[in-house]
Structures are given as C-alpha cells and as structure tokens.
Amino acid sequence: MAIKRCPHGKIASMCYICGADEARTRLNKLEADLETLRMRLAACSVVALANSPKSAANARNMHDNYKSASLDDVIRAVDREMKLRADNKMLLSVLEEIASDVDGSWQQGIADRAIKGLSLND
Ligand SMILES: [Zn+2]
Numbered sequence: 788m789a790i791k792r793c794p795h796g797k798i799a800s801m802c803y804i805c806g807a808d809e810a811r812t813r814l815n816k817l818e819a820d821l822e823t824l825r826m827r828l829a830a831c832s833v834v835a836l837a838n839s840p841k842s843a844a845n846a847r848n849m850h851d852n853y854k855s856a857s858l859d860d861v862i863r864a865v866d867r868e869m870k871l872r873a874d875n876k877m878l879l880s881v882l883e884e885i886a887s888d889v890d891g892s893w894q895q896g897i898a899d900r901a902i903k904g905l906s907l908n909d
Pocket of ligand 1: 796
C-alpha cells in the first residue's frame with residue numbers, strides 16, 4: 788500500500804501546511820456558525836420584546852437562517868402573554884361593570900380587590 792502524500796510531498800497527516808489549511812477552513816466554518824447562532828439569539832430577543840399583535844408580526848418576519856426551535860419557544864410564550872393580556876383586559880372591564888352595579892355590598896369589596904389584582908398584572 789502506497790503512502791499517501793500531500794501536494795507538499797509530506798505524509799498527508801504530518802504536513803503542517805496542510806494541517807494549517809485544515810485548521811483555517813475549520814475556523815472559518817466555526818466563525819460562520821457562531822455568527823448564525825449570534826443572529827438566532829438576537830432574533831429571540833427581538834421577538835421576545837415584540838408583544839403587541841402588530842409588532843409581533845413585524846418582528847417575526849425574518850430570514851429562515853435566523854429561525855430556530857428556541858425562537859419557536861419564544862413565539863409561543865409571547866403568544867400566551869398576548870392572549871393573557873387580552874383576557875385580563877376583558878375580565879377587568881367585566882369586573883368594573885359588576886362593581887358599578889353593586890354599591891356598598893360585600894360583592895363591591897370582592898370586585899374592587901379583583902380589579903386591583905388584574906390592574907397590577909396589566
Ligand atoms: Zn501538505
């Protein structure tokens with residue numbers, strides 16, 4: 788079996804020039820991968836902060852390279868947040884309507900406490 792030699796006449800696995808080329812190629816690939824991951828992380832941050840329907844739609848419009856399973860998790864969390872805020876707003880308006888109809892009764896105190904709790908979460 789013939790010994791495989793590199794273009795520099797060395798045994799392929801022993802050539803520092805070829806080894807340096809391989810290392811440079813690997814470094815370039817790792818730097819590109821790192822940049823993609825950095826952009827995916829930035830995408831998670833941008834999407835996490837966009838929590839209104841309009842801003843969410845805008846923030847989620849991005850190149851496929853920056854999408855990830857983690858981004859999908861962030862999207863689901865923000866969707867839950869927007870749904871809960873909408874539910875909170877609806878419940879608050881219902882409670883305010885109830886509170887306006889029950890002056891001075893024990894139900895008034897309950898409604899007032901519930902309104903205060905929902906308002907703190909808005
Ligand atoms: Zn070589």
